[in-house]
Amino acid sequence: MHWADVIAKDVVENCDHPLIATGISPTGVLHVGSLREAITGESVRSAVEAAGKEVKLVYLIDDLDPLRRRYAFLPEEFEQYVGKPISRIPCPCGKHDNYAHHFFQPFQDAMSRLGMKCEIVWVHEMYDKGKFAECTDKALKKRQQAIQILHDITGKEADPNYTPYNPICAECGRLCKPIFESYNFPTIDYECDKCGHKGTVDIRTGEGKLTWRLEWPAKWAIFGTSAEPFGKDHNSAGGSYESGVEIVDKIFDGKAPFPIPYEFVQLKGVGQMHKSLGSPVTGLDAINMMPPEVLNYLFLRVNPTKAIDFDSGLGVLDMCDEYDRMEKLYFAGEWSEAEDNSVMAYKLSQHNNIPEKMPLQVSCRHLVNVVQMADGFDDILTVLKRTIDFSEATEADMERLKVRIDSVKYWLDGFAPEQVKFSIQKAVPADIELSADEKAFFKLLADRLKDAPWTVDEINKAFQDVAKPLPIGTKGAYKAMYKILINKNEGPRLALFLASMDKQFVMDRLQAAQ
Numbered sequence: 389m390h391w392a393d394v395i396a397k398d399v400v401e402n403c404d405h406p407l408i409a410t411g412i413s414p415t416g417v418l419h420v421g422s423l424r425e426a427i428t429g430e431s432v433r434s435a436v437e438a439a440g441k442e443v444k445l446v447y448l449i450d451d452l453d454p455l456r457r458r459y460a461f462l463p464e465e466f467e468q469y470v471g472k473p474i475s476r477i478p479c480p481c482g483k484h485d486n487y488a489h490h491f492f493q494p495f496q497d498a499m500s501r502l503g504m505k506c507e508i509v510w511v512h513e514m515y516d517k518g519k520f521a522e523c524t525d526k527a528l529k530k531r532q533q534a535i536q537i538l539h540d541i542t543g544k545e546a547d548p549n550y551t552p553y554n555p556i557c558a559e560c561g562r563l564c565k566p567i568f569e570s571y572n573f574p575t576i577d578y579e580c581d582k583c584g585h586k587g588t589v590d591i592r593t594g595e596g597k598l599t600w601r602l603e604w605p606a607k608w609a610i611f612g613t614s615a616e617p618f619g620k621d622h623n624s625a626g627g628s629y630e631s632g633v634e635i636v637d638k639i640f641d642g643k644a645p646f647p648i649p650y651e652f653v654q655l656k657g658v659g660q661m662h663k664s665l666g667s668p669v670t671g672l673d674a675i676n677m678m679p680p681e682v683l684n685y686l687f688l689r690v691n692p693t694k695a696i697d698f699d700s701g702l703g704v705l706d707m708c709d710e711y712d713r714m715e716k717l718y719f720a721g722e723w724s725e726a727e728d729n730s731v732m733a734y735k736l737s738q739h740n741n742i743p744e745k746m747p748l749q750v751s752c753r754h755l756v757n758v759v760q761m762a763d764g765f766d767d768i769l770t771v772l773k774r775t776i777d778f779s780e781a782t783e784a785d786m787e788r789l790k791v792r793i794d795s796v797k798y799w800l801d802g803f804a805p806e807q808v809k810f811s812i813q814k815a816v817p818a819d820i821e822l823s824a825d826e827k828a829f830f831k832l833l834a835d836r837l838k839d840a841p842w843t844v845d846e847i848n849k850a851f852q853d854v855a856k857p858l859p860i861g862t863k864g865a866y867k868a869m870y871k872i873l874i875n876k877n878e879g880p881r882l883a884l885f886l887a888s889m890d891k892q893f894v895m896d897r898l899q900a901a902q
Contacts, residue, residue, distance in 0.1 A: 396435035411448030421653035559585035609642030684737035848883035
């Protein structure tokens with residue numbers, strides 16, 4: 389049984405109205421690792437749904453969190469906004485509602501490509517609507533009890549000045565500490581320690597927020613959260629999940645969700661930086677460079693407790709190949725015990741939208757070559773049809789192909805290693821030298837291919853038969869072919885490469901190179 393099914397079974401058996409929660413604080417560009425939480429939450433949601441239970445997934449945007457510091461990617465003028473809630477900071481590009489929207493909106497737009505079925509909840513709107521009022525009231529009235537819980541759980545010295553709630557200063561807009569003795573529901577006074585302003589806030593509005601150790605369990609109580617994925621740092625001894633279990637029970641009269649702690653995603657390989665921008669791989673990059681179902685599969689094939697190495701170089705093609713292999717096994721209906729978890733990960737990656745029959749597979753590895761040989765979808769399709777039978781392709785197959793083409797193009801543009809890049813030369817490159825042996829090989833190969841069927845197998849057989857007996861051998865013959873076609877010493881798998889080209893083009897090139 390896949391790990392998501394195991395969690396779903398627990399949720400189904402113990403929850404009347406299952407709700408899965410996850411979320412993010414968009415204080416900057418979202419790292420590829422942020423996808424693990426989102427995809428893990430969606431996988432559990434779909435597993436519960438597959439078990440026959442109505443279920444909901446909420447994605448919480450913590451946009452009342454403050455900007456902790458001015459990050460290197462922000463202009464100097466953003467120094468003035470440090471300490472202010474990110475929902476109240478201007479958009480860096482001027483095209484979004486605010487700072488939080490700027491960093492989350494592109495990610496949100498792309499999430500639909502992953503097949504996520506979730507409700508987006510902006511936390512500042514919850515505060516504005518008074519959703520946190522009851523929990524805030526309890527937190528302020530039971531402040532001493534909260535202090536004791538945090539002391540017992542963390543082992544740190546009890547802080548008598550600890551505040552479970554921070555008002556937002558009406559003058560400077562920063563989070564500050566309240567005057568505890570002034571609390572009389574629904575208002576509390578404050579004196580801002582940043583600018584000295586004195587004021588009063590209403591806890592039923594968005595004029596303040598709970599601190600993290602209290603806010604997280606408050607969300608569990610408000611939503612009745614059944615299960616939630618979160619980073620392993622929150623699950624450490626004395627961490628915010630452990631304290632949250634006690635706080636939600638004793639302060640908010642609620643129940644803690646089933647915990648799904650996950651390991652972090654590590655960037656590996658030569659493609660871990662965007663070559664054009666010089667920046668690390670982001671979540672949006674990952675969504676754009678890999679077909680959505682493959683990206684889902686990457687995260688679902690391993691247990692959340694295990695780390696994932698995200699290789700944005702050749703690892704992208706390896707993962708696409710692995711996904712395609714699991715798809716073939718699934719539709720064949722036979723696989724080994726060792727492959728069981730991976731096949732189940734393939735199934736879950738569809739989020740209960742598994743194709744009725746085996747889709748037409750066009751490998752991303754092959755598309756890497758084809759998109760560099762043709763411009764536009766129609767031209768690409770013409771090239772593909774030389775080696776792939778599209779006679780039974782469905783509309784869904786063609787849509788999947790378009791997505792794969794877009795993913796491959798994005799990957800080639802910013803992350804692909806130079807070894808896979810090429811351009812077909814319009815003529816025999818003028819700057820190369822061809823030996824008499826190479827020219828003799830071109831003539832013999834042209835004669836052999838002239839009347840041969842233009843298929844991968846026939847081309848490969850002709851190439852091997854002609855090259856082996858010659859002084860340059862097959863290794864030298866490969867090098868010679870790549871030189872006259874792409875002006876490099878190595879390139880794509882040759883037989884498939886040639887079969888994807890127009891036969892007359894290849895014959896003319898062989899003739900010109902003699």
